[in-house]
Amino acid sequence: MDKKNDSRRRINRIQSSDYDTPVKDAPGRRQRTSKTDPNVRRRTSGTKNGNKSGKVRRMPTDAGNPASKKSTRPVSGKGSHPGKRKSRRRKKQQVIGRSIQILLIVVLAVVLFLVIRNFGDANKLNNKGLQAYESGSYEEAISYFDQALSHDGGNVDYYINKAMAQTELKLFDDASATLDAAENVASDGEDQLVYRARGILLLSKGSYQEAIDAFDTALDGKESKFSSTELDILYYKAEAQDRAGLYVDAVMTYTQIADTKASADVYMLRGLEYVKVGDSTSAESDLREAIRRDKKNYDIYQALYWALSDQGRTDEATAVLNEALDLGGNSGEALVNQGNIYVQLGDYASAQERFERALDKKNAEANLGLANMYVAQQKYSEALPYFEAYVGEVTDNASAYNDYGNCLMAMGDYEKAQQIFTAGVALNNRQMDQILSKNQISAAEYAGDWSAALEYINTYLTKYADDADAVREKTFIQTRIR
Structure with a gap:
């Protein structure tokens, strides 16, 4: 029998009373330490690991050292220390914290990317809408503005642009609803633009006093040092006052503009208002100042010509036109x-x-x-x-359609005139719409097309409800249909 088996038998013959209390040494194995012979040869970690003597190698202990007792404390797990456990927990928490931070950064980056992409898409669609608007394709413009709003429903500009396109199509109720939506998302600084748009809507509708009120709200009581946007609002306000027959008020509004930013245009417009007021002296002064500022503007010369002609100052009026001719020029214009x-x-x-x-x-x-x-x-x-x-x-000169229609009326071709005036009305020109609409009604009456005349005047009254003459004309048309 070999030495290894003999050694095992000798170990098995040792009595259990010769050993201390068992302690854990390795999973599944219990070993004892001899009281009588500390160097007893047995299978130990020494023999397992190549220690030929087989002796148990003990670390020296300080049996009498009280500090050694203090260092002996109960442990749990595989010999772990509470400080080490806390360190591991801290490291684990740090890893989790870093993971959360990284996740948040990724989420924010994705959200930012989507916001930027949506903004870019919305802006492109809005620009396409503006291009369609400028070309007179208002329905196409509305479609683009709607698409822009689907990407960015909080953008006030997109709502306003859509409302302006609806206004051009005379969809006044729809435009008003769009501006209501704009007002709901507008910040304090954006309210001015919403009220400006509402004023333009009401001006186009023929509700002149309401338009003036909207423009006043947009200006918020400001009376001087106007911004470029506020100057634009003042121009619209003066136009509404002129349409309402409030010529003195229009003069005052143009004066506010001139005091902030004088130009040939504002002097010409104020001069024309002075003509309507009956103040010929002020009219002439303003128109001559306009010419001084813009000597090549033929419109101003013609305005001054009519202002002087209305006063019976024919010679002076003719002299003004000759001044314009002296400008010369060989271009087509x-x-x-x-x-x-x-x-x-x-x-x-x-x-x-x-x-x-x-x-x-x-x-x-x-x-x-x-x-x-x-x-x-x-x-x-x-x-x-x-x-x-x-x-x-x-195809977009409303005034030319009006001149063409009047020529046909003078020839007695009322049906063709009706068609031409209708084409002019379809242009939705704010400044010519009321004149063209009245002529459209008149042409239908002369043509004996009373049903069309009634249809035209009903449309007219939806836009210009304050026109008492039109209300009486509608009554007359209704009597002809019966």
Whole structure:
């Protein structure tokens, strides 16, 4: 029998009374330490690990040292120390904390990315809407603004842009609802833009006093040192006052503008209001100041011409037009302006020569000039082809449609005039809409189309409900239908 088995038998013959209390040494094995022979040879960690003597190697102890007793404390687990457990817990908590921080950073980055992307998409759609608006494609513009709002429903500008497109289509109730939504999301600084838009809506609708009130709310009582936006609001307010027949108020509003930012335009507009007030002296002063500031603006010369003519100052009026002619110029635009002045002076040969030269330069306005030249001479049939040529090329000039329709009315072609006025109304031009709408009704009446006339006047009254003459006209039309 080999030595290893013999050693095991010898260990098994040792009596249990010769040993101390058992202690844990390894999983599944109990070992005892001999009282009598500390060097007893037995299978120990020494023999397992290559210690040939087989002796148990004990660390020296200080049996009499009280400190050794203090260091002996109960433990749990695999020999772990409470300080080490706390350290592990802290490390675990730190790992969890860092993981949460990283997760939050990732979430914020994703949210920021989505917000930026949505903003970019919404802004692009809004820009497309503005392009469609500028080209007169208002329904297409509304579609783009709606898409922009689907990406950014809190953007006040998108609501306002949509409302303006709806206003151009005379969808006043829809526009008002859109502005209500804008007001709900607007901050304090954005309220001004909402009230400005509401004022424009009411101005287009023909509710002039309500428009003035809206513009006043937008200005919030401010009376000087206006911003560029506030100056724009004042221009709209003055227009509403003019439409309402409040000419003195309009003069005061234009004065506020001039005091903040004087320009040829504001002096011309105030001068025209002075004409309506009957203050010819102030009118002439303002119009001459406008010319001094912008000597090449033919519109101002013509405004001064009419202001002087209304006073019976014919010679002075003619002198003003001659001043304009002295500006000269050989461009298509300059030739058209010269032609228009010659028409006012009654020099039709010179006017025709200027217009034909402008036509050679491919200036479309020359066709309108020739048409109006023939109308001034009551040569209506000769004017027609030039009107046709002009509206065939320039489709958004509401004033031209009005001139064309009036020419047809003078010829007695009421049905065609009705069609032309209707086309002009469809342009939704704020400044010409009321005039065109009235002429549309009149053409239908002359054509004997009373059902259409009633339809037109009902539409007119939805926009200009304060027009007492139109209310009486509606009653007259209704009697003709019965």
